[in-house]
Amino acid sequence: MSISMEWAMSLLLNNPQSINKIKAEIDANVPEDRLLDEQDLPKLKYLPNVITETLRLYPPVPFLIPHQASENCTVGGYDISKGTMLLVNLWAMHRDPRLWEKPTEFIPERHELKKEEEYMLPFGAGRRKCPGGGIANRVLELTLGTLIQAFEWERVSEEMVDMTEGTGFSIPKVKALEAICKPRDNTIKHSLVLS
Numbered sequence: 001m002s003i004s005m006e007w008a009m010s011l012l013l014n015n016p017q018s019i020n021k022i023k024a025e026i027d028a029n030v031p032e033d034r035l036l037d038e039q040d041l042p043k044l045k046y047l048p049n050v051i052t053e054t055l056r057l058y059p060p061v062p063f064l065i066p067h068q069a070s071e072n073c074t075v076g077g078y079d080i081s082k083g084t085m086l087l088v089n090l091w092a093m094h095r096d097p098r099l100w101e102k103p104t105e106f107i108p109e110r111h112e113l114k115k116e117e118e119y120m121l122p123f124g125a126g127r128r129k130c131p132g133g134g135i136a137n138r139v140l141e142l143t144l145g146t147l148i149q150a151f152e153w154e155r156v157s158e159e160m161v162d163m164t165e166g167t168g169f170s171i172p173k174v175k176a177l178e179a180i181c182k183p184r185d186n187t188i189k190h191s192l193v194l195s
């Protein structure tokens with residue numbers, strides 16, 4: 001989940017208008033004298049779309065977990081013999097131009113209508129689907145939301161955050177994220193972080 005946090009914050013720093021949208025949504029729905037809490041999450045519509053868009057572009061398990069066909073079967077028109085190992089290239093599916101408009105762009109708004117959600121499989125699908133998907137989404141929303149509610153965030157320079165992807169089981173960032181943050185005025189006024 002830390003990898004997803006790093007990608008989400010990197011995407012946001014390269015798209016500061018999205019940080020402002022999250023801030024405005026939280027300020028409109030959470031009293032300013034306390035931090036974002038689980039009870040607030042159902043009221044937030046934009047923040048979950050930012051998480052979904054992050055998991056689309058940088059799925060933390062880009063090939064899912066290897067599966068083995070337990071019977072002879074057909075997948076996408078291909079005959080698969082019993083015992084064959086199947087790897088799902090989720091990274092490619094999430095960026096397939098036949099499924100997504102402007103597939104490489106960060107557009108959280110695309111998830112508003114939920115019309116492409118069947119193509120979103122960051123947690124896999126079927127019986128072996130990740131049982132931690134619900135808690136993962138909540139923790140990501142709470143952590144990212146709280147960081148944006150309490151701090152102002154900026155890139156360290158005019159240069160965009162380097163988004164080069166590394167290789168491995170997960171998708172690590174080649175260059176670790178560095179950012180500048182300072183407490184927001186309401187944080188100082190209400191000692192939100194220190195209380």
Ligand code: HEM
Nearest residue numbers: 001004060061064065122123124125128129130131132136
């Ligand atoms: C962003 C966070 C996470 C992502 C992207 C993720 C993704 C995945 C994926 C793709 C699988 C394999 C699904 C398949 O076989 O097709 C998986 C399996 C699994 N995940 Fe997660 N996961 C996340 C967080 C968590 C958390 C927080 C927990 C536990 C609280 C968890 C528990 C599991 C378990 C137990 C399995 C194995 C399920 C099985 O094989 O039956 N995951 N996860």
